[in-house]
Amino acid sequence: MNQISETAYPLLPAEIAADELRAVFTPSAAEIRFVYGQFRQAPTRVLILTQLKLLQRLGYMPPMSDVPPEIVDHICSVLKVRSPPRATIKRYDRSGSKSRHQKVLREFVGIRVVDALTHEWLAVVADIAARTKAELPDIVNVLLEELIRQRYELPPLATLSRIAASARSRLHEAIYQAYSEALDEPLRARLDALFINRAGRTPWDELKREPKRPRPREVASFLKHIQAITELADGLPPPPDILSVPKRMQLVLEARALDIHEMRVLKPAKRYTLAVLFILAQLQKALDDVAEIFIKTVRNLEGTADLRMKQYRLAHADELESLVSQFRDVLHILQDDEAPAAERIARMRASLNDDPSSALNRCNEHIAYTGNHAIPFLLAPYRNLRSLLFQFLDILSLRSSSQDDTLLDALAWIQPYRASRREYLLLGDADLAELPLDWIPEKWEKFVFPDGRSARLLHRKYFELCVFSQLRRELNSGDVYVEHSDQYDDPREHQISWEEFREELPRYAEFVDFPVDGRAFVQQLKDKLSALADEVDATFPENDYVEIGDQGLILHKLEKKPDPPNKMLIDQAITASMRPVSILDILTETEQWLDLHRLFGPLSGFEAKIDEPRKRFITTLFCYGCNLGPAQTARSVKNLSRKQLAWLNLRHVTEERLDKAIVRVINAYNQFALPKFWGSGSRVSADGTKWNLYEQNLLSEYHIRYGGYGGIGYYHVSDKYIALFSHFIPCGVHEAVYILDGLIKNTSDVQPDTVHGDTQAQSAPVFALAHLLGIKLMPRIRDIKELRFYKADRRRRYRNIEPLFRGNVDWALIERHFPDMLRVAISIKAGRMTPSTILRRLGSESVKNKLYFAFRELGRVIRTLFLLRYINDPEMRRTIHAATNKSEQFNDFAKWLMSGGDVIAENVRHEQRKVIKYNQLVANMVILYNVQWMSRKLKELQVKGHPVDAEVLQALSPYRKDHINRLGSYLVDLQRKVPPLDTSIDFVFGSAA
Secondary structure, eight states: OOGGSSSOOOOSSOOOHHHHHHHHHHHHHHHHHHHHHOOOOHHHHHHHHHHHHHHHSSSSOOOGGOOOHHHHHHHHHHOOOOOOOOOHHHHHHHSHHHHHHHHHHHHHTTTTTTOOOHHHHHHHHHHHHHHHHSOOOOOHHHHHHHHHHHBBOOOOOOHHHEEEHHHHHHHHHHHHHHHHHHHOHHHHHHHHGOOOOOOOSHHHHHTOOOOOSSHHHHHHHHHHHHHHHHHHHTTTOOOOOOOEEEEHHHHHHHHHHHHHHHHHHHHHHOOOOOOHHHHHHHHHHHHHHHHHHHHHHHHHHHHHHHHHHHHHHHHHHHHHHHHHHHHHHHHHHHHHSSOOOHHHHHHHHHHHTOOOOHHHHHHHHHHHEEEEEGGGGGHHHHHHHHHHHHHHHOOOEEESSSSOOHHHHHHHHHHHTTTTSSSSOOHHHHHHHHOOOOTSOHHHHHHHHHOOOGGTTTEEHHHHHHHHHHHHHHHHSSEEEETOTTTTTOGGGGGOOOOHHHHHHHHHHHSSSSSSHHHHHHHHHHHHHHHHHHHHHHHHGGGEEEEEEEEEEOOOOOOOOOOTTHHHHHHHHHHHHHHOOOOOOOOOOOOOHHHHHGGOOSSSSSOOSSHHHHHHHHHHHHHHHTTHHHHHHHHHTTTTTHHHHHHHHHHHOOOOHHHHHHHHHHHHHSSGGGGGTOOOOSSSEEEEEEEEEOOSSSEEETTTTTTTEEEEEEEEETTTTTTEEEEOOOOOTTTTTTHHHHHOOOSOOOOOOOOOGGGGGGGGGHHHHHHHTTTTEOOOOOOOGGOOOESSSOOOOOOOTGGGEEOOOOOHHHHHHHHHHHHHHHHHHHTSSOOOHHHHSSSSSOOOHHHHHHHHHHHHHHHHEEEEEEEHHHHHHHHHHHHHHHHHHHHHHHHHHHHTTTTEOOOOOHHHHHHHHHHHHHHHHHHHHHHHHHHHHHHHHTTTTHHHHHHHHHHHOOOOTTTESSSSSOOSHHHHHHOOOOOOOOOOGGOOO
């Protein structure tokens, strides 16, 4: 799969439209005067003007015999002369005068020719680019940009390709050499031991192990595995300065794809380099896994306690009456002063059914019930998990991201008591001096200190649970981080420095539509909120779609717009005219239009080409995008084996390359006129759908809303119906955390600035971050009466909407932390972090993280502005509803294309993420195919006089299934004639139709 053809190198167009001929290849009067002043013969003038226009259009002058005749004919028509014969053109290419003419043209245009010194300069540019660009086409594109910027004539593509390949080869050799020289003999021997053949799984295979579902036995085994990786990584050299993050990721992907036999045949320097990088990457990922398992375990522990509390409430609704009755009997016995003490004790025990401990437990449970605390219900499940939780923390190297490290001091204090069996610990003066206690939340105090703090009696297990519970929250918020981790590392490392912030701020101010000065920003928001609240208050009585009742704000359902009267007729005509086709044929045609297989070269970039790359790619796409799996696909598609399919997926396909293929499909789709009737491309809707997974998987989790075990495929769907981006995320996280990632990572021609989401997206920090990034967040709102509106001025009173406002804005907090919030936004724009990284840390309230409160306060303002517009503008609500419906329709369409079932059989997380990308790519290719054929049929109907108007086109959808055969025996027919992709199909209305 030749990747070089995927560069931005300008090529001669195969076909040229008349508009392009006139716009690009028409010489100006000054150019004609220049050529006529230099040369006398008419054919020479034509050939020179043609080369001049090609030099301006392409940046170089190709042989005249390769130039499409349409260009020469067009220039001849402008000059009003006859076109020179082809024989004359071929003789001109061989003549010595051609080089003299081109020299004159270069001087006229002011462009330089590439010489030996330029080649040396290009080699330096390529060396620098190779450090950050993993793919050869990307390095070539950097060279092209520099040549154009420096006003050089472009050399042949083959020359640039050789320079790029040499630069990448030199960089790889330098990296291999740096690692090889940094390893001493003991370290080399340790690495060599990974590649020793033995019965069962080899050490290299063991290194690739993924955690399964976090049950105690599996977790204990995985912790031993991590300990082995930690010992293996001890003493390994750090990455050299020349190794960038993209290059490291590429080498890690290559190492993961190689088995033990392929690693053994590599030259030693490369083998050691790949092994070192893969070990460190696996250790980093393993630390993320341990932190994730710890968080899930504590969260599940708390969830179990909550469930038991609810069960207790249902099962012990009359427990109070029983306990009061027993307590009354005990009091009667105590008041019997005439009876001996021993007799009274015996009678009291009898009234308690000779089981006072059981009665005490019932009292404790009832106290927990009345206090709405699930904490007492934590003790029973904690007993079996206590050892594992401590083992988790043994693996993790925890640090505080603030000056407040009291929680870590408390953790260190309880470590010596891990083997203790004492239920209570008596704190001495030394303990109180060493042990910080101010961090303990109020709800925990009466359980940790049953007799009050002054008694110094501490309940050991409750204290441990309190520490673990707070650690879970602070890991999520970033107040505590894990050294050498990725997802849970120090959040400060991902932010730009204050010096970089000051440099970038003026450029960022041009990008956003708000002031970047804190005081002006706050004043603008305050004025906006006040003005909008006044407007909504004034128009509220006339708004028939909203009212304030006894239960709060009530939004009346909007009436549905009727379909155009001709919609059903046109829709049926399209369905009847579209020929039946298999899903594999659709993928074949679409791939031939776009040459997607060229994007999927070998990971290393140096392997030999594979046979029939197009067929192999199409079949692999069909295999994973429709979830058939290699074995079933090999049975359905002839002349390909299961191993061939799995091999291509492992060695040639990455998430990044799938994203590039998706972008290519989107850009082709965006050229059609029909999708423009469905949306402007300025809006995108984000929604998730559950995909089932095997339970033996760390990502697999029970989803309360969807039911069953699995993960969430989270898609960003344009208002033009095509999906722009996808994620695969665990069920346990809030989907809204990822709602902004798709817009930031989207590199297609469709660039929305408004995002719609479901109810989860109404989080205040999400609103705040979206606003600072220049993104309009407009989620679908449910239970609006539960949301709080905030006033700009607490003294202001409103005649009609006063009951809506239940809070006031802390403007001073926003102004004080505005630079910190802007720094986060600029860091995201600079690519240092993703929105989900910061939103995950802003998702849990943290008293240590003042930035959380600032984002929350700003979000309250932005959300109130949105909610006021939401209740005041029924059309906005209708637009949001329509956009979120498109997301749900896409989810159904993507699942329908998963003909192999909705259980993702892959048990490795990066492969699961690839399956979701495969499926999105397949869905987008089918949508592109449908739009191509819909456009053809609709144009035919319009030409024949059928009522195809804009209203009908707006009501159609590309999610068409009736003509697609998902099942059966398939044949990849690359010889079948495929009609060209025609994006020029447009529609006219009125008399022209």
